[in-house]
Amino acid sequence: MRKKEKYNFQDKIRFVQDTQYVIGGKWKLPIIISIYHGHNRFNEILSSIPKITNRVLSKELKHLEQNLLISRTVYDDYPARVEYNLTEYCQTISEVLQSMEKWGKAHREKIKKKS
Numbered sequence: 001m002r003k004k005e006k007y008n009f010q011d012k013i014r015f016v017q018d019t020q021y022v023i024g025g026k027w028k029l030p031i032i033i034s035i036y037h038g039h040n041r042f043n044e045i046l047s048s049i050p051k052i053t054n055r056v057l058s059k060e061l062k063h064l065e066q067n068l069l070i071s072r073t074v075y076d077d078y079p080a081r082v083e084y085n086l087t088e089y090c091q092t093i094s095e096v097l098q099s100m101e102k103w104g105k106a107h108r109e110k111i112k113k114k115s
Contacts, residue, residue: 019096022069023069023096031052032069032086034048036086040085042061042082069089071086073085
């Protein structure tokens with residue numbers, strides 16, 4: 001017999017929608033991956049992600065910062081230097097990223113075999 005679930009299916013849908021809101025879309029996860037791999041400055045991130053624009057990168061960085069996944073540090077140099085880093089909280093999505101990477105790789109291989 002199945003154990004009674006604490007959350008109903010509508011709660012589960014809301015939780016997935018919350019996740020999609022925070023890390024969904026075309027650019028947020030590539031930005032997180034870029035920062036993870038040491039691209040901490042705006043232009044480094046920009047050049048590491050094909051086809052992203054300045055405007056979109058700027059908007060997505062603000063969104064990630066508002067959701068506590070990255071931190072923005074301004075250094076009092078001349079000219080001013082800004083660096084982005086992943087927060088400790090951002091590490092909590094590593095399991096999601098690993099699962100997505102694993103599934104994406106398997107899916108790519110399955111589609112290749114089909115052709």
